[in-house]
Amino acid sequence: MLAKGRKALFVVIACLFLLPRPGFAVETQGMDGTIDWPSDAGGWKKTGDSATYRGKAIFDYIDGAGEVFLAYNFKELFVNRFEREGRPAIIAEVYEMGTPEDAFGVFTWDRQDPDAGIGQGSEFGGGMLRFWKGRHFVSIYGEGEGNEQEQAVLEIGRRLASSMVAEGEPPRLMEALPGNRQVADSARFVRSHVLLNQRCFIAQENILGLEADTEAVFARYDYGKPRTFVLLVAFPTQGKAASAFAAFKKSYKLDARGMAEAQGTWTTATTEGRHLIIALHAPEKGTADQLIDAARTKLKEER
């Protein structure tokens, strides 16, 4: 009898926890237990349960684009659809990435629109909201157009962001990139040499040995015509940094000073502890040296 009473009390308490919070209806959704999906926004209602895609199953949802997410230690994707009669649907995607740095990386890889003030970094344009917060990257878009739908997209985004309790930090390595003459919004964080090559070509092969446990940041610098870059790579060990430096030195035919000239631009590299520092295509020899020195100084300050 007592056991039955306790059981009934447990069920009542459990049900109380599962009740929607006042203000708007929510439901708890898997993941790390902190994500509350809104059940509706601006007249669009969530339909069904989340579709989930884990690991390489992401290809089933977004084909080859999945490769970009996998390059940032993608874990799991949750997709929900919001519908309103007579209106195009809204699709909301929450990507759980390996670390906050990965969520930041995948967000900044593709940034092009104005900030929407949601999460730890966001953009909104063409009816699509993208933001990152903690280990999460979120993309929400309407299949149609119009102000009402845009407001609903933003509302879903705000609610999702507010339910994500944990925050994170962008990669600390970003702070070691020299600030002087850095082109606005050109800084990127990657772990994959394929992605690195898309914005800052190093070599067809993965000569630096970028892997899931390496961190690379780069930015473009404005010295007129040449596409000057600074690339910093943090390796798990000093030995791996030395190997990468040796491979780069060989590939770019750097001289004893670690410098090479090609087509009127200068490229140089060095190591600093477990970090590799590269200045690519600087207009002058002195400029390449300055960029390396600036990065090295910042790395030392960081330590």
Place this chain on the structure above:
Amino acid sequence: MKITRRDFLKGTAGLAAATALGLPAKGKAEETAKVVLVRDQDVVGSDGAIKGDVLQRMLDEGVAKLLDRKEPLEAWQALFRKSDVVGIKSNSWRNLPTPPEMEEAIRRRLLDIGISGENMAVADRGVYSHPLFLRATALVNTRPVRSHHWSGVGTLLKNYIQFVPSPSDYHPNACADLGRIWTLPVVKGKTKLNCLVALTPQFYGRGASFFDKRYVWPYRGIILGIDPVAIDAVGAELLRLKRIAAFGEDRPLDVEPIHIAEADRKYHLGISDLKRIQIVKVGWMEESLV
């Protein structure tokens, strides 16, 4: 008499006939290729819906023009045998797939010329292990043209990436080696018709979020031919000209679509030089750009 692609490449059928079929014509004269651009103002409704009957007519006119035949069925009969097992390689990308109306229009004409329904299939993912595609004697390749994160432009050449078990192996270096896939036994020499869908192309986009409706416009066209490289070159040029029209400059894509020229230079799959591609135009041509 049935004229095979091999006959053409051996030069037995002659330069003029080869050009008529849209194949790169070899001989003393510089090689050329023929593609057919068909457009119809009514194919996409104001609500974005695609009108299947109009699209069917566009396909018929395009294939007939490609092979210089009066009747569309004659043209289809010149391309396929009744005994062929035909794989229709489609594209199922959820934001901008090959329209079902396009797949159906192709299927209908294959049925009309006597190919059994049991001997044809439409598929995208998993074609590399698809039973019918593995025994296919002929392929039709169709997909929408759009900007693409890995390859610059999503092209007909790119559409065969699903014929390999690990497509991402082809992503490095802007997918430069997509042409290699066309040399694999599962597809080599089997593609009888290529159709690049340009009903609502996407001319720009960046990063992993490939789809952006700001950059999609109702062009209302299809581009047909035998030579996939020539069609892709025209498709890429169409997107480039639209970027210039929209932005006032050729705003760079994530990567340049270098795989098109590489398919020509390295794999000899067709002609990428626009100066050597003859574009035959059929139908409504307002703001055709190319």
